[in-house]
Amino acid sequence: MAAFLGLSEHYERFSASGIAQGSVALLAVLIAAHLGLMPLLTRKPRFNPKDKHCYIGGGSEGLGLSLACQLAERGAHVTIISRSQSKLDKALELVKANRQYPAQIFQAYACDLTDPSAAASTLHTACRAHTSSSPDYVFACAGGCVPGFFTETSAAKHWECMEWNFRTCLNTVHEGVKAMKADGKRGGRVVLTSSVLALMSFAGYSTYSPSKYAIRGLAEALRNELQLYGISVHLFLPATIYSPGFENEQRLKPEVTKKIEGPDEGKSPDAVAEEMLKGLERNDFYITYEPVGHMLRNSRAITPRNNILFDAFWSLAGTIVFPIWRVLSPDGEVRKAARAKTVK
Numbered sequence: 115m116a117a118f119l120g121l122s123e124h125y126e127r128f129s130a131s132g133i134a135q136g137s138v139a140l141l142a143v144l145i146a147a148h149l150g151l152m153p154l155l156t157r158k159p160r161f162n163p164k165d166k167h168c169y170i171g172g173g174s175e176g177l178g179l180s181l182a183c184q185l186a187e188r189g190a191h192v193t194i195i196s197r198s199q200s201k202l203d204k205a206l207e208l209v210k211a212n213r214q215y216p217a218q219i220f221q222a223y224a225c226d227l228t229d230p231s232a233a234a235s236t237l238h239t240a241c242r243a244h245t246s247s248s249p250d251y252v253f254a255c256a257g258g259c260v261p262g263f264f265t266e267t268s269a270a271k272h273w274e275c276m277e278w279n280f281r282t283c284l285n286t287v288h289e290g291v292k293a294m295k296a297d298g299k300r301g302g303r304v305v306l307t308s309s310v311l312a313l314m315s316f317a318g319y320s321t322y323s324p325s326k327y328a329i330r331g332l333a334e335a336l337r338n339e340l341q342l343y344g345i346s347v348h349l350f351l352p353a354t355i356y357s358p359g360f361e362n363e364q365r366l367k368p369e370v371t372k373k374i375e376g377p378d379e380g381k382s383p384d385a386v387a388e389e390m391l392k393g394l395e396r397n398d399f400y401i402t403y404e405p406v407g408h409m410l411r412n413s414r415a416i417t418p419r420n421n422i423l424f425d426a427f428w429s430l431a432g433t434i435v436f437p438i439w440r441v442l443s444p445d446g447e448v449r450k451a452a453r454a455k456t457v458k
């Protein structure tokens with residue numbers, strides 16, 4: 115066909131040229147990146163909580179408490195925060211039961227993390243028991259869900275849910291990162307708890323999903339920016355967790371919402387906390403642990419396409435273009451700035 119069109123000569127010249135060889139090399143790099151080989155080339159410090167100060171916002175129940183116990187079991191110093199002192203007292207006993215060695219420090223502080231100044235003073239107080247004035251790993255787990263139909267939920271309640279999830283996360287992480295930066299601590303980690311409902315949403319979650327999408331947005335910006343200080347950022351995206359919080363939300367949940375999320379099996383807080391730790395060991399940025407999460411993380415989920423054909427093309431183009439651009443521009447520029455120490 116090419117010969118018929120008189121193109122064979124052009125083809126031979128093209129294939130011998132640097133452009134063709136360069137393209138093949140670029141394609142090979144792309145495929146390697148997509149196979150997940152890039153992390154092998156850019157080695158990050160391994161996640162090991164032993165002897166580390168792990169600071170958990172929302173650690174007296176559910177996911178945060180399970181996480182606190184598992185971190186204690188792995189030899190970490192653990193601080194848990196929540197609003198209610200009575201829940202904290204009970205929780206701290208459970209955390210202490212996982213002690214591995216006498217010098218492990220376990221603390222619990224009552225604080226409403228929606229309040230930025232209370233969040234700040236609590237973090238600094240917790241660090242006083244330690245040699246370093248910043249925690250090593252910060253986990254933002256506080257929050258919850260008030261499902262309901264959009265118009266049947268007051269605008270004030272919508273905003274309250276935003277504060278409950280986004281503000282508690284923001285305040286915890288903001289203070290933790292400022293302290294790490296002031297200490298010049300590298301190798302710190304920040305884990306933001308969002309939900310699979312930050313990758314798709316449907317009826318009943320108009321109060322909740324926006325706050326979880328906001329956390330996802332924060333994680334995206336911080337993953338890039340905190341390379342300035344050598345801090346890794348992770349976004350945890352769990353599906354249903356059978357926690358005390360979930361029992362409350364079930365009482366308010368419209369039937370239609372229950373039907374839609376019916377196929378989701380759900381897991382215990384212990385099992386979900388274990389999945390978070392596995393994700394941290396893999397050094398994943400978006401941590402998902404079941405097929406629904408993996409599919410949502412890699413697709414446009416239930417968002418309708420404008421045009422199936424064009425959108426399939428743009429989807430493929432984006433999958434190729436953005437990972438390259440990320441390395442060259444956002445990550446490249448931030449790392450360059452970090453090396454040049456131009457950032458104050």
Ligand SMILES: NC(=O)C1=CN([C@@H]2O[C@H](COP(=O)(O)OP(=O)(O)OC[C@H]3O[C@@H](n4cnc5c(N)ncnc54)[C@H](OP(=O)(O)O)[C@@H]3O)[C@@H](O)[C@H]2O)C=CC1
Nearest residue numbers: 172174175176177196197198227256257309354355357359
């Ligand atoms: N359960 C689920 O199906 C899912 C949950 N998630 C998310 O995972 C996280 C944990 O959920 P889950 O384990 O179910 O939650 P729980 O309600 O079981 O526990 C939440 C914890 O956060 C604390 N907390 C809540 N609000 C505040 C606040 N303002 N300041 C300080 N501490 C607070 C609670 O203590 P206290 O009340 O004493 O303050 C408690 O210790 C949440 O962010 C949730 O949105 C994500 C996906 C699914």
Ligand SMILES: CCCCCCCCCCCCCCCC(=O)[C@@H](N)CO
Nearest residue numbers: 259309310311353354374375377378406
């Ligand atoms: C054949 C098709 C298979 C696809 C199945 C899709 C199942 C939908 C899963 C929705 C899961 C929603 C979890 C909500 C978690 C959460 O954040 C709330 N509980 C708030 O706390």
